[in-house]
Amino acid sequence: MIPEFGHLILIVHLVLSLLGGTLPLLVVYANYRSLEISIKKLSVTLFILITISFLSLIYSFLVDDFSVAYVAQNSNINLPVYYKFAATWGAHEGSLVLWILAMNAWLIGFIFFTHSKDKDFLATVFSISCQVIFAFSLFTLFTSNPFERILPIPPLNGADLNPSLQDFAFTVHPPLLYFGYSGLLIPFAIAVSAMLFKKDTREWASYSRPWTLLSCSFLTLGIALGSWWAYYELGWGGWWFWDPVENAAFIPWLLSVALFHSLITSQNRGVFGKWSILLSIFAFATSLLGTFLVRSGILTSVHAFALDPERGLFILAILAFFVIGSLLIYSITDFGHVEENKYELTSKEFGFLLNNLLLVVLAISILFGTIFPLIYEAFTGGKQISVGAPYFEIILFPFALALGLLQGVALYLSWGKSSSFSFLPRLLIESLSIFSLIILILFVLFDNLYLSSFATIFLASWILVGTLQITKKRNLSYWNFLRKRLAVTFAHAGMAILTIGVGVVSSYSLEKEIILSPGDSTEFSDQTINFQSIDDLLGPNYTSKSAVVSFDDGSGLSNILTEKRTYLPSGQITTEAGIQADLFKDLYVSIGDNLQSNIWSFKIQIKPFIRWIWLGALLIAIGSFLAGVKQFKRR
């Protein structure tokens, strides 16, 4: 009964979202005032409905209702309860419901936290958001219904959740990512409504900014968790693979960063209005495009989703409708008064312009590399290619360099025209000192210097000094610092820390594949690696061969456990990497093949500073979250 109930509620939600997507527009544009509804009440109702529907799906998982096809495909009696719960969003159907729930949550936030006297404008934003929510609900019900039953004879047991998803980071990563993606709905709806209402740039930018910052914060966290998960769960120690799915999240992230920087300029100076509108549309479009690429299965990716061309077409139709529709409005709208504040080459405005140019061109280049295999296939009659990771690395480097150099000086610039560049010598000297200090620390820690890491480390020092120095220079009181500069300091310093992490990891990482039998040892860098023992273990839903490998660098012994698990229901094998993590380096070991009787192969790695990548991302997320929240207080 419960699944039917959830299904029914989802249908009611669909109908109400259609009402929400049409009625307010009739009221505003055809002036049918008698049809006026309370958008506050409707947004709360929609949210409650989708939550109930989602809860019924969770319930079906928790009680092992394998007559529900989605549960049967993604759960199992022996799956630990926590993973049964998380399996709800472990595959396509359930994650869509979560996605719709996230969109509804953002919409409620927008309705309740936006203080505008223009009720018609708010109603229009609400209505456009409801249209997107309606489209997603329709998509879910018609192509990906999570409540579909297997009747009359339901299976006795489920097929199990993909073992590599049975993991803590995985359970948190998708919700954060979906919240990030779906949050971009609000800036999109605001941008379209702003065009329809010919809103003043400063006004609509102030509505849009907090939501863009919050989405960006969630996207950052979601991407960082995904990277962390891939690092230990896929078992091979990489933290970014330039897989199409990763790019599909990275592109909207870049655009959302570009967007909130552009919105700062729009809100403060009234310029870049049209540009901010276009960016809002494309940030939203790329978040949909990502969904399309991931779930239509047209690109080779490590991310497995049940693939179905019909679904791909449906998402493409949604994407086309909203993007073409909003671009049409853009092209036929007369924007009315556009502010024309003047700015010089040395101005903050021009800094933001460069920032946006770099971020957007970078996003386009990454998008191009990601979909190029499709273009190539179409033009050569089915010849298949892939674009290797080096492509993306070659592209990223000059852009990161330019963005980093800009970021170091950006906070010193003034609106209109910067009068003095006296900060430059000091910035240069201090960042060179920090740079030397980091190099010295690296030399002490690892007895080695790699020239290849110098550029990134200098860049990081430059960003860090540029971020911290300005705070000192402004001579703010402690309280004022917290109020005014904390968010930007967190975010920009986070970028510096991430940059150090990337630079050191890519130059100082060591790896080796070895063959050992129990008791054997081998030398690796300054470590003595010893294969201590191997035992059979029994988990709740798997059996495992678990090996203890010790690392000894002369000062202390670390025993690390790595497992080769065989999950019982599916027979799928996974490798659980063993990691001894600390701030300066990770010791990483993953068990390979059993060559004969007790002889095993292992992959051992030393990953210096890898934690800094995720630590930096965390700071960026906190920074943009604080910046977003601060925008609410201001009004």
Add this chain to the structure above:
Amino acid sequence: MNPLRKQRLYALIAVLIGSLLATWLVVSALSENMNLFYSPSEILKADIDENVLIRAGGMVKQGSIEKSKDSLNVRFTVTDYQNELIINYEGILPDLFDENAGVVVRGNLKTDGSFKAIEVLAKHDENYMPPEVAKLIEANG
């Protein structure tokens, strides 16, 4: 020049330079990092230089996996059900690498007709098949 025009000119120049540089970068990076995919049958017909990095794939032939007992060397055969290709690889294989499963390898075609793989990508879960291999099976299956 009127300051507003000057300002537009700056923006325009920045955009032009930026996109020109980016285009050049994209084209040069792409031409070096584009790996063509070949099926075992296509490899027989194609003329591929030993130094060019390519990708190949198909199904791992039953009973063809030979693992060395004292090194990480592996040799196996992939088939598209018409022709076969022998793959040599040194390293730890992915967990889901198995007989009768789809696989994509990246590496170089040697002059003796065998393939030296530097990377082996197996499917990511039980139900997933690399699209290239799925298409092969559809065409020849």
